[in-house]
Structures are given as structure tokens and as C-alpha cells.
Amino acid sequence: MKKKVLLSFLLVFALLFTACSSPGGRSEASSSSKAPSTSTPGSVNQEDIPTLRFGHGGNDAFAAHYGALAFQEVAANSPNGTVNIDIYPGAQLGAEREMVEAVMLGNLDIAVSMTFTVSSICNIPELLLYEMPWLITDRDLLYDVISNNETFKTITTDLMESKGIKYLGAADIGYYGVTASKPIRTPEDMVNMKFRTAENPLIVSWFGELGANPVVVAINEVFTALQQGVMDGVYTTITMMAQTKTYEIAKEITSLNNALGITFLVMNLETFNSLSPEQQATLEEAGRAYIQAQREASETETERVVAEMGDTGANFYSLSEAEMAPFREAVAPVYDVWRKQIGEEYFAETQAYIEAWNK
Numbered sequence: 637m638k639k640k641v642l643l644s645f646l647l648v649f650a651l652l653f654t655a656c657s658s659p660g661g662r663s664e665a666s667s668s669s670k671a672p673s674t675s676t677p678g679s680v681n682q683e684d685i686p687t688l689r690f691g692h693g694g695n696d697a698f699a700a701h702y703g704a705l706a707f708q709e710v711a712a713n714s715p716n717g718t719v720n721i722d723i724y725p726g727a728q729l730g731a732e733r734e735m736v737e738a739v740m741l742g743n744l745d746i747a748v749s750m751t752f753t754v755s756s757i758c759n760i761p762e763l764l765l766y767e768m769p770w771l772i773t774d775r776d777l778l779y780d781v782i783s784n785n786e787t788f789k790t791i792t793t794d795l796m797e798s799k800g801i802k803y804l805g806a807a808d809i810g811y812y813g814v815t816a817s818k819p820i821r822t823p824e825d826m827v828n829m830k831f832r833t834a835e836n837p838l839i840v841s842w843f844g845e846l847g848a849n850p851v852v853v854a855i856n857e858v859f860t861a862l863q864q865g866v867m868d869g870v871y872t873t874i875t876m877m878a879q880t881k882t883y884e885i886a887k888e889i890t891s892l893n894n895a896l897g898i899t900f901l902v903m904n905l906e907t908f909n910s911l912s913p914e915q916q917a918t919l920e921e922a923g924r925a926y927i928q929a930q931r932e933a934s935e936t937e938t939e940r941v942v943a944e945m946g947d948t949g950a951n952f953y954s955l956s957e958a959e960m961a962p963f964r965e966a967v968a969p970v971y972d973v974w975r976k977q978i979g980e981e982y983f984a985e986t987q988a989y990i991e992a993w994n995k
Contacts, residue, residue: 691729692748703930710922717914804923805901807930813891816869873897878941
């Protein structure tokens with residue numbers, strides 16, 4: 637009798653324990669160990685916010701860094717498609733070329749790169765249209781092209797995306813010029829002078845038309861090369877002259893005003909497509925903020941560095957429109973060659989756009 641009572645008691649206890657277990661027969665202790673979401677209705681769940689790495693080669697006083705900060709702020713404060721951005725300035729993630737390659741491979745999310753690097757790494761020669769000498773010499777015109785020109789849109793959407801990268805923005809880092817051992821005012825002043833240029837065949841070709849001798853030297857070796865007399869001057873943007881301090885040796889600075897140095901903000905396309913539509917819209921909005929912030933920073937940075945370089949004894953001169961005319965004439969043969977490599981249709985449409993803008 638006692639055994640029957642005991643068995644009945646144990647059966648009732650087992651039934652009570654089962655009723656107190658979690659749904660599906662699991663007790664609370666055996667459920668998922670993942671912490672419950674702390675989000676409230678209308679808030680953003682932090683677990684759903686991606687963090688993207690953003691690399692560039694400039695220091696924190698560089699115009700591109702101000703663009704990066706504006707991009708980061710907009711992305712982080714979007715009410716619907718928040719995206720966290722970790723910025724790595726100063727080439728922490730590698731040289732510019734390495735960062736663009738990493739973006740293409742999906743090892744880096746976002747990078748800032750000069751026109752030629754993107755053109756070279758991604759095999760998009762059409763981008764060199766925006767480095768043609770004395771084609772786009774006005775900053776307002778450049779940003780009009782960036783915002784409204786159909787050829788620019790085609791190159792930065794169809795062509796870039798065919799290479800696996802997403803265009804998010806483009807902005808300038810100032811005009812190109814030369815810092816040299818003597819003043820440069822005419823094409824004749826450059827004859828037989830050795831100038832450091834980037835490893836860019838377009839630049840090499842038009843320097844040759846001016847009678848100069850282009851020398852390809854790594855940017856981190858330029859200062860020493862100048863000291864040793866390997867070259868007579870350096871071709872780069874006015875702001876980069878300040879960063880590399882080449883003006884301390886070659887004290888005659890001439891803004892050629894032949895083009896503005898353009899940086900492109902690019903992202904791995906697959907990563908972009910993996911985001912929600914809201915997050916994609918946020919990054920595109922952040923890209924527009926990048927353009928505006930970098931444009932403003934570039935203008936003020938150029939003024940600042942020109943004053944700073946002048947304080948050390950360097951002499952600054954900017955070519956006038958009349959002084960640019962003989963340079964344009966001298967490099968005209970380069971147009972005949974490069975319009976074929978860039979594409980006749982793209983070239984013609986862009987030139988017509990520029991002519992209409994100038995009227």
C-alpha cells in the first residue's frame with residue numbers, strides 16, 4: 637500500500653514539474669544563452685548595426701579626414717539605417733594602393749583614394765578624364781560635374797560597379813602645382829627640369845610635351861631625393877606639398893591650376909549590397925556629407941598651408957587664366973592620344989558640358 641502511495645506522489649510531482657517548464661518541454665536554464673534585446677519600441681537594436689572600417693592616407697588635418705568625420709557622423713545618427721564607422725587615418729591600413737585592393741577583395745569596407753590609383757587598380761582608364769591637363773580648372777565646375785554630369789555618373793556607377801566597387805562620393809584636395817628650384821611661369825621654364833610625378837602615364841606624357849623630364853619617385857622618398865639633387869622639383873597638390881615639406885628645399889611654389897586633385901570614396905560593392913535598404917540610403921546620404929565637408933575643408937586648408945609655407949620663406953604663385961593659355965596649347969597633342977584611350981564619346985560629352993557651363 638505504501639509503495640502505491642509513493643508511486644502516485646512521484647507521478648503527480650513529475651506532472652507539476654513538466655507544467656512549470658518552458659514551452660516545448662525545455663526549462664528556462666536550457667534555453668538560448670543569448671542575452672535578450674534591450675531595445676525599446678522605436679529604438680535601434682545595437683546588435684543590428686554594422687560596423688564598417690574606413691581607411692585613408694591623410695593625417696587628421698587633411699581635408700579628406702574632415703570628409704571622413706562628416707561621413708561618420710551622418711552614418712551614426714541616421715534615425716532609420718544607422719551604420720557605425722571606424723576611421724583609420726594616416727595609412728594605418730596600408731598605402732593607398734593597398735587599401736583600394738583591399739576594398740576590391742572585400743578585406744576593407746571603405747577607402748579614400750586619388751583618381752589614378754582607382755583607375756589603375758580597378759582598370760578604369762575612363763577616370764583619367766578628370767586628370768586631363770587644363771580641362772577642369774574651376775572648382776565650382778568640378779562639383780557641378782560630380783553632381784550632374786551624365787558621363788561622370790556612368791563612369792562612377794556602371795563602370796565602377798562592374799569592378800565590384802560602390803561609388804559613394806568624390807571631392808578635391810586642392811589644385812595641382814609644382815614646388816621647384818626656380819619660378820615657373822611659362823612652359824619654357826620647365827624645359828629640361830626633372831620633376832617628380834606619380835606613376836601616372838597621363839601625367840608623364842604631358843610633362844614630356846612641356847619639355848620637362850618626369851621622374852617617378854615614391855612619395856616617402858621625395859624629400860631625400862630633392863636633397864640629393866635627383867630632381868629639380870615635385871608635381872603634386874599644394875596641400876600635399878605641405879604634408880611632405882618639399883617646399884623646405886624647393887622653395888618656389890607655382891599653382892599650375894591645371895586640375896584639382898580628386899579623391900574618390902569607394903566601398904566594396906558586395907558589402908554595400910548586404911546592408912538593408914535603409915542602411916544603403918544612409919551611406920549614400922553620408923557620401924553627400926563627405927563631399928560637402930571635404931570641399932569646404934579643402935578650400936580653407938589650401939589657404940592655411942600657403943600661409944604656413946610662406947612663413948618659412950617659400951614663395952607662392954598662382955597662374956592666371958592668360959598664363960595658362962600657352963600651357964594648354966603645348967599639351968594639346970596629349971588630348972589627341974588620350975581621348976581615344978578614355979573614350980571618344982565620354983570625352984566629347986564632357987567637353988560639350990564644360991563649354992556649356994562656361995558660357
